[in-house]
Amino acid sequence: MMILKIAWRNVWRSKGRSFVVMSSIVVGIWALIVGNGFMNGFMVGYMDEAINYDISNIQVHHPEFKQDFDINLSITDGLKKTEEIREWEGVEAVTTRTIVNGMIASTKKASGIQIRGIDKKRESEVTSLDSLIKEGAYFEGIKRNPIVIGAKLAENLKVKLRQKVVLTFNDSDGNITSAAFRVAGIVKSSSLNINERYAYVLQSDINTLLGIGDEIHEIAMLTSEGVHEGDILTKYNNTYSGDLVEDWKLIAPEMALMQEMYGSMLYVLMFIILTALIFGIINTMLMAVLERLKELGMLMAVGMNKLRVFIMILVETLSLAIISSPVGLFISFMTISYYRNVGVDLTNYSEGLEAFGYASILYPFVAQETYIVVTVGVIITSFLAAIYPAWKAVKLKPVEALHKI
Amino acid sequence: MSGVIKAENLHKVYSETKIPVKALNGVNLEIMEGEFTAIVGPSGCGKTTLLNIIGGLDHPTMGNVLVANEDIANMKDGELIDFRLKNIGFVFQAYNLIPVLTTLENVEFIMLLQKQDKTQREKRSMELLEEMGIADKANMRPSELSGGQQQRVAVARALASKPKFILADEPTANLDSKSTENLLDIMAKMNKEENATFVFSTHDQRVIEKAKRIVTLEDGVIISDVKK
Ligand SMILES: Nc1ncnc2c1ncn2[C@@H]1O[C@H](COP(=O)(O)OP(=O)(O)OP(=O)(O)O)[C@@H](O)[C@H]1O
Ligand SMILES: [Mg+2]
Numbered sequence: 001m002m003i004l005k006i007a008w009r010n011v012w013r014s015k016g017r018s019f020v021v022m023s024s025i026v027v028g029i030w031a032l033i034v035g036n037g038f039m040n041g042f043m044v045g046y047m048d049e050a051i052n053y054d055i056s057n058i059q060v061h062h063p064e065f066k067q068d069f070d071i072n073l074s075i076t077d078g079l080k081k082t083e084e085i086r087e088w089e090g091v092e093a094v095t096t097r098t099i100v101n102g103m104i105a106s107t108k109k110a111s112g113i114q115i116r117g118i119d120k121k122r123e124s125e126v127t128s129l130d131s132l133i134k135e136g137a138y139f140e141g142i143k144r145n146p147i148v149i150g151a152k153l154a155e156n157l158k159v160k161l162r163q164k165v166v167l168t169f170n171d172s173d174g175n176i177t178s179a180a181f182r183v184a185g186i187v188k189s190s191s192l193n194i195n196e197r198y199a200y201v202l203q204s205d206i207n208t209l210l211g212i213g214d215e216i217h218e219i220a221m222l223t224s225e226g227v228h229e230g231d232i233l234t235k236y237n238n239t240y241s242g243d244l245v246e247d248w249k250l251i252a253p254e255m256a257l258m259q260e261m262y263g264s265m266l267y268v269l270m271f272i273i274l275t276a277l278i279f280g281i282i283n284t285m286l287m288a289v290l291e292r293l294k295e296l297g298m299l300m301a302v303g304m305n306k307l308r309v310f311i312m313i314l315v316e317t318l319s320l321a322i323i324s325s326p327v328g329l330f331i332s333f334m335t336i337s338y339y340r341n342v343g344v345d346l347t348n349y350s351e352g353l354e355a356f357g358y359a360s361i362l363y364p365f366v367a368q369e370t371y372i373v374v375t376v377g378v379i380i381t382s383f384l385a386a387i388y389p390a391w392k393a394v395k396l397k398p399v400e401a402l403h404k405i
Numbered sequence: 406m407s408g409v410i411k412a413e414n415l416h417k418v419y420s421e422t423k424i425p426v427k428a429l430n431g432v433n434l435e436i437m438e439g440e441f442t443a444i445v446g447p448s449g450c451g452k453t454t455l456l457n458i459i460g461g462l463d464h465p466t467m468g469n470v471l472v473a474n475e476d477i478a479n480m481k482d483g484e485l486i487d488f489r490l491k492n493i494g495f496v497f498q499a500y501n502l503i504p505v506l507t508t509l510e511n512v513e514f515i516m517l518l519q520k521q522d523k524t525q526r527e528k529r530s531m532e533l534l535e536e537m538g539i540a541d542k543a544n545m546r547p548s549e550l551s552g553g554q555q556q557r558v559a560v561a562r563a564l565a566s567k568p569k570f571i572l573a574d575e576p577t578a579n580l581d582s583k584s585t586e587n588l589l590d591i592m593a594k595m596n597k598e599e600n601a602t603f604v605f606s607t608h609d610q611r612v613i614e615k616a617k618r619i620v621t622l623e624d625g626v627i628i629s630d631v632k633k
Contacts, residue, residue, distance in 0.1 A: 002506075002510070002514070002518075004512075004516045005506075005510075006503060006505055006506065009505035010505055010508075013504070013505060094416060294499075294500040295500055295503065295504070297500075298495075298497060298500050298501060301462055301489065301495055301497075301505070301513075302458075302489065302490070302495050302515060302518075302562075303486055303487070303489045303490025303491075303496075303515060303519075304486070304490075304518060305486045305487060305490075306483060306486070307485065308518070323444055397482075398462050399457050399462045399463050402497060402500065
């Protein structure tokens with residue numbers, strides 16, 4: 001169709017101007033996608049750390065345990081259930097924990113903490129706690145009562161590897177009990193909990209001190225990739241009764257909320273960038289129309305109807321978007337791919353970020369749909385931006401535009 | 406035989422200005438098929454206004470305009486566009502051509518809007534360019550042509566779809582005397598060969614001499630109408 005041809009060639013008539021608009025579309029797309037990728041990396045980094053090292057996907061407790069961590073509220077037949085769950089499809093790893101709140105003290109300082117009695121092999125399968133060891137070893141090298149603490153906690157207590165700390169807590173009869181532990185390893189994580197609120201000891205050691213035999217307070221599961229956590233919850237509730245079983249969204253509702261919020265961030269960002277873009281495009285196309293008043297008047301005088309004029313301006317505008325979108329998408333894709341491999345090191349800023357529980361190396365990524373959503377958004381935007389200038393063109397009176405025939 | 410254009414008692418008052426301007430004061434004009442008419446008169450006498458109205462580009466304040474027996478004075482803007490496309494050819498003083506199209510594409514343009522088929526369009530356009538002596542410029546852009554050549558392309562475009570008549574408001578105003586004569590000769594030739602009806606306005610004495618009918622306006626009324 002000739003109108004398409006004219007519109008297409010008109011795009012190249014004012015190369016500089018078209019280039020400016022196309023560049024802003026490219027930059028807009030890039031900012032959107034890369035911005036979204038970084039946000040995703042930020043969020044997933046945070047969630048991954050929290051889920052992998054701290055919460056794990058699913059936790060089981062006595063229904064009232066978490067209210068005030070009463071050590072007598074253990075999971076009925078906890079170990080037996082754990083052995084059974086381990087065989088379930090979709091469950092990658094399971095571990096058990098004894099949890100007691102207490103105090104940790106060095107010769108210099110004391111601090112309130114949560115003592116976590118763990119099964120060291122199973123724990124590393126579920127939370128990879130062993131991979132976080134920065135100093136010393138994962139419960140190795142200390143014969144009696146080894147303990148693993150976070151780097152921040154160690155710093156607060158001013159304790160070094162192999163030095164002694166004292167844990168104080170109530171045993172099952174409510175008597176205050178103390179025991180000396182020796183630091184076997186120091187873990188470092190961006191998670192606040194791991195870094196300064198937890199002290200890991202062996203389940204067997206703590207259970208003996210507490211006098212609770214092989215009772216446990218927490219079962220933590222890591223589900224297989226792609227498994228829907230809800231299905232495991234359902235299965236658990238169908239198999240056993242009387243326990244509180246939760247997935248990470250229930251355990252840490254703030255994370256679920258955050259995930260949702262980040263999901264809508266793309267749209268907020270899109271709204272902002274596309275609004276800026278729409279004005280840029282309107283401005284340019286309006287210029288393109290005003291510059292050609294005489295020509296448009298002539299076209300309408302000789303019989304080009306309003307619909308055709310409208311389509312012409314529309315096509316001109318859309319062409320700008322259609323040419324520049326692939327360029328923007330490509331550059332965005334390359335940027336994301338590059339940083340996805342290399343990672344973005346935020347160590348310089350990570351003091352602040354780690355306090356919030358964010359990872360210090362960020363791996364941006366973008367969902368495939370995002371490329372489509374952004375492209376569609378840009379095309380709709382240029383479509384909307386075309387309407388006003390096109391309407392201006394259509395409203396022209398040929399005689400006035402030409403001034404005289 | 407009735408005329409292709411029949412203007413009766415045309416009045417035009419421009420009232421957007423502070424003092425309303427009476428541009429036409431009762432013009433009666435009938436143009437027959439095949440005529441070669443010049444509208445002449447001093448600046449501001451209403452030539453452009455008259456051509457705009459009979460070309461369906463503007464509405465008269467009062468009076469009727471029949472083109473091919475259709476009353477166009479009261480047509481809506483949208484209908485007028487289609488009417489012009491089907492019935493009237495235009496040659497303007499300037500800005501006639503679409504800068505991004507080649508000479509040939511410009512000539513084809515009206516036929517294209519009329520949805521004529523491609524082979525027919527191209528054949529007709531090339532013939533006309535040949536007649537105008539610019540066939541060798543078929544693939545050039547308007548900016549590569551001289552002013553005179555551009556006006557010839559405009560005439561070719563106006564003729565291409567065989568409209569009822571062709572209106573040209575001072576088509577030679579921007580041309581030198583040689584190009585002026587050349588353009589008029591071509592128009593006269595096409596008037597003869599294709600029996601194309603031309604109505605054009607001019608100030609130029611040499612152009613007036615080429616006309617077969619001369620309508621003189623003064624202060625919005627026709628003061629003489631001479632056929633040679
Ligand atoms: N859009 C307009 N608004 C107000 N007055 C107008 C308008 N167009 C034309 N006029 C006035 O109407 C009168 C006739 O103008 P018109 O353009 O028809 O004259 P013309 O014969 O074509 O003149 P020229 O030879 O200079 O082209 C003039 O007085 C002019 O000032
Ligand atoms: Mg005039």
